Amino acid sequence: xxxxxxxxxxxxxxxSKKMRSFLTMLGIIIGVASVVIMVSVVQGQNKKNMEYWExxxxxxxxxxxxxxxxxxxxxxxxLYEYCMxxxxxxxxxTPQMQVxxxxxxxxxxxxxxxxxxxxxxxxxxxxxxxxxxGVCNNYTLGGGRELSFLDIEKTNRVCVLGAGxxxxxxxxxxxxxxxxxxxxxxxLVVGWYESFGLDGYSGSSMDNVILLPYTFNRSLNNNQQMDxxxxxxxxxxxxxxxxxxxxxxxxxxxxxxxxxxxxxxxxDTWTSEMEQANLMQSLVLGAIxxxxxxxxxxxxxxxxxVTVTERTREIGIRKAIGAERRSIIVQxxxxxxxxxxxxxxxxxxxxxxxxLIAGKFLLQGMILWPSSMITIGAFTFSVVLGVxxxxxxxxxxxxxxxxxxxxxx
Amino acid sequence: MLIDIKDLYxxxxxxxxxxxxxxxxVSLQINRGEFVAIVGASGSGKSTMMNVLGCLDVxxxxxxxxxxxxxxxxxxxxxxRIRNREIGFIFQGYNLLQDLDALDNVxxxxxxxxxxxxxxxxxxxxxxxxxxxDGRAHHRPSQMSGGQxxxxxxxxxxxxxxxxxxxxxxxxxxxxKTGRHVLGILQxxxxxxxxxxxxxxxxxxAATAPRVVRLSDxxxxxxxxxxxxxx
Numbered sequence: 164x165x166x167x168x169x170x171x172x173x174x175x176x177x178x179s180k181k182m183r184s185f186l187t188m189l190g191i192i193i194g195v196a197s198v199v200i201m202v203s204v205v206q207g208q209n210k211k212n213m214e215y216w217e218x219x220x221x222x223x224x225x226x227x228x229x230x231x232x233x234x235x236x237x238x239x240x241x242l243y244e245y246c247m248x249x250x251x252x253x254x255x256x257t258p259q260m261q262v263x264x265x266x267x268x269x270x271x272x273x274x275x276x277x278x279x280x281x282x283x284x285x286x287x288x289x290x291x292x293x294x295x296x297g298v299c300n301n302y303t304l305g306g307g308r309e310l311s312f313l314d315i316e317k318t319n320r321v322c323v324l325g326a327g328x329x330x331x332x333x334x335x336x337x338x339x340x341x342x343x344x345x346x347x348x349x350x351l352v353v354g355w356y357e358s359f360g361l362d363g364y365s366g367s368s369m370d371n372v373i374l375l376p377y378t379f380n381r382s383l384n385n386n387q388q389m390d391x392x393x394x395x396x397x398x399x400x401x402x403x404x405x406x407x408x409x410x411x412x413x414x415x416x417x418x419x420x421x422x423x424x425x426x427x428x429x430x431d432t433w434t435s436e437m438e439q440a441n442l443m444q445s446l447v448l449g450a451i452x453x454x455x456x457x458x459x460x461x462x463x464x465x466x467x468x469v470t471v472t473e474r475t476r477e478i479g480i481r482k483a484i485g486a487e488r489r490s491i492i493v494q495x496x497x498x499x500x501x502x503x504x505x506x507x508x509x510x511x512x513x514x515x516x517x518x519l520i521a522g523k524f525l526l527q528g529m530i531l532w533p534s535s536m537i538t539i540g541a542f543t544f545s546v547v548l549g550v551x552x553x554x555x556x557x558x559x560x561x562x563x564x565x566x567x568x569x570x571x572x
Numbered sequence: 573m574l575i576d577i578k579d580l581y582x583x584x585x586x587x588x589x590x591x592x593x594x595x596x597x598v599s600l601q602i603n604r605g606e607f608v609a610i611v612g613a614s615g616s617g618k619s620t621m622m623n624v625l626g627c628l629d630v631x632x633x634x635x636x637x638x639x640x641x642x643x644x645x646x647x648x649x650x651x652x653r654i655r656n657r658e659i660g661f662i663f664q665g666y667n668l669l670q671d672l673d674a675l676d677n678v679x680x681x682x683x684x685x686x687x688x689x690x691x692x693x694x695x696x697x698x699x700x701x702x703x704x705x706d707g708r709a710h711h712r713p714s715q716m717s718g719g720q721x722x723x724x725x726x727x728x729x730x731x732x733x734x735x736x737x738x739x740x741x742x743x744x745x746x747x748x749k750t751g752r753h754v755l756g757i758l759q760x761x762x763x764x765x766x767x768x769x770x771x772x773x774x775x776x777x778a779a780t781a782p783r784v785v786r787l788s789d790x791x792x793x794x795x796x797x798x799x800x801x802x803x
Contacts, residue, residue: 168683179671480667483628484681484728485656488648565655566628569667 173497186466188506191545194459198541199514201452203533207526209441222396228413229390230423239389252401255295258377259391262289262384269344270332284367291377299393307339307354318378322350326358327370460548467552472571478560479568491561499553503546575602580634582620594620596790607768609781617790622771626659626738627651656684660729662739666721668713674724675709681732699727719750738769
C-alpha cells in the first residue's frame with residue numbers, strides 16, 4: 164500500500180466518522196483559538212501602555228515636594244530657580260496641578276463645566292503650569308505661543324488650549340487672540356497644542372487641558388498646596404544625574420516627616436515598573452491560556468482514547484484481510500495529523516478573528532494580530548498531542564494478534 | 573498437501589490452575605480442493621483451530637505448514653501477505669467496516685494487496701456480482717439484512733481469489749433460508765476449485781460437507797469422508 168493510498172484511506176475514514184472527527188477537532192480549535200486570543204490581547208494591552216508612556220515623554224522626572232508650613236509657592240519658586248541653574252541637564256520645569264473644583268468655561272454661547280460631563284473622554288480640565296509646561300509634557304505647539312515667563316510673574320490672564328479643548332470650544336476657528344471666560348473671568352487664548360492622537364480616557368485627558376499660569380493657584384484654586392512637578396531632562400544620562408541632584412537639593416530643606424516630604428522619580432523608573440507589571444500580566448494570562456490549551460488537549464486525549472475499542476476492532480478486521488502493521492499505523496498517523504492540522508488551522512483562523520474583535524471592543528479599535536511564535540507554538544502543541552493520542556490505539560491494536568483485536572467489543 | 577499441521581497446541585494460561593487447552597496436540601492434513609467441515613460443541617476448540625489455520629492467531633507449540641511454507645516462523649509482514657492472498661475469511665458476525673459501503677469493503681483487501689486503482693473496482697464488482705450483491709454496492713452494512721451483509725463479506729473474502737476460504741459459523745446468525753443460500757455460494761466456490769474450511773457446531777450443516785472433522789476438548793475425535801447429495 165503506497166502513501167497516496169494511505170492518504171485516501173485516511174480521508175475516507177475522517178469523512179465517514181464526522182462526529183468523532185469534529186469532536187477531536189473541537190478540542191484543538193478551542194485550545195489554539197483561546198491561546199491566540201489571550202496572548203494577543205495581552206500584547207495589545209502592553210503595546211498600548213508603552214505607547215502611552217512613550218507619548219508622555221522620555222527623560223521625564225516627576226517630583227513630589229511638599230512643605231507643611233510653606234508660604235505660597237516657595238517650593239515651586241525654589242525648584243524653578245534651581246532647575247534653571249542647570250540648563251545643561253534640564254530642558255524645563257513646571258508644576259503639575261489640576262484644578263479639581265467645578266470651573267465654568269464659556270466661549271460665545273458654548274458653556275462647559277469641568278465637573279459636569281456625561282462623557283469622561285470629553286471632560287475639560289483646567290491645569291496650572293509654568294512657561295515650560297509644554298516641553299515638560301511633550302506637547303507640540305500647534306499655533307500661537309506658549310505661556311511666557313512674564314505671564315507667570317505678572318499673573319497675566321492668558322491660556323493655552325489642548326487640541327481637545329480647542330475643538331470643543333472653537334471647532335475649526337483659530338482660537339489665538341480669542342477670549343474665553345473661566346468662572347466669568349476673561350482669559351486670552353495665546354496658543355494651542357497638537358493632539359497626542361492617543362485613544363481612551365488617558366489620551367483624551369491630555370488633549371482636553373486648558374493651561375493657565377500657575378500663579379493663578381491663589382485666586383482659582385483656593386491656594387491649594389502645589390506638590391507635583393515635572394522636570395524634563397535633556398537626555399537619558401543628564402536625566403539620571405538630574406534625579407540625583409534634585410533629590411539632594413530637596414533634601415537640603417525638606418526633611419521627610421519633619422517639615423514635609425519629597426520624592427523624585429524618573430520615567431525610567433516608571434517604565435521599568437510598567438514592564439514588570441506587563442510581564443506579570445503576561446504570565447498570568449499566559450498561564451490561563453496554557454490551562455485552556457491543556458483542557459483542549461485532554462479533550463483530544465479523551466475522544467481518542469474512547470475510540471480505542473471501536474478502532475481496535477476495525478484494526479482487527481483490517482489485519483484479517485491482509486493489512487500489514489505498518490500500513491495501519493501510517494493510515495492512523497495521517498488520519499490524526501489531518502484532523503489535528505485542520506482543527507489547528509480553524510483554531511488559528513478563529514483566534515485571529517477573535518483577536519480582531521477583542522481589539523475592537525476591549526482596546527478601543529486597536530488592530531490586534533497574534534504573534535506568530537505563540538500561534539505556531541499552540542498549533543504544534545495540539546497537533547503533536549492529537550497525533551500522539553491518535554496513534555496510540557493504532558500502535559496498541561496493530562501489535563495484537565488479529566484474533567484478539569477482533570474480539571474487542 | 574495444502575494444509576499440514578502436526579501436534580499443534582494452543583494453551584491459555586499454561587502452567588497455571590486456570591490452564592485451558594484449546595488445541596491439545598492436533599494433527600491434520602487437508603488437500604487442495606477439499607471441502608472440510610470442522611465440527612464440535614462450543615468450547616471444543618474449533619474456532620481456535622480456524623484462527624490458527626487462518627494465521628489470525630499463533631499456536632503455543634507445533635508445526636503448521638501452509639502450501640509448503642512453515643507458517644509458525646513467519647513475521648507479521650509475511651503473515652499479512654498470507655491472510656491477504658491465500659485465505660479468505662467469513663465470520664459469523666460478518667466483520668464489515670460499518671462506515672464503508674459494500675463496494676469499499678470489498679475493495680479493501682485489494683488495496684492491501686496492491687492491486688492497481690483501475691482494476692480494483694472492477695474486481696470488487698465482479699466479486700459482488702458473484703454473490704448477487706452488485707445491486708447494493710453503495711449500501712452501507714447498516715442498510716442491509718444479515719444475509720446481505722454476509723454475502724458482502726463473502727465477496728470481500730473472494731475478491732483476491734484466494735485458494736482457501738475459511739468460514740467460521742457463516743450461517744450462525746442467519747435464518748435457515750438465507751443460511752442455505754450462503755452455503756450454496758460456498759458449494760459453488762468449491763466446485764470451482766477453492767478449498768473450503770467450514771467451522772460449525774450444527775450437525776445439519778456438517779452433513780453437507782464431503783469431509784467432517786470432529787473436535788472435542790481440543791482433540792480430533794473423528795475424521796470422516798461422506799457422500800453428499802449436492803455433488
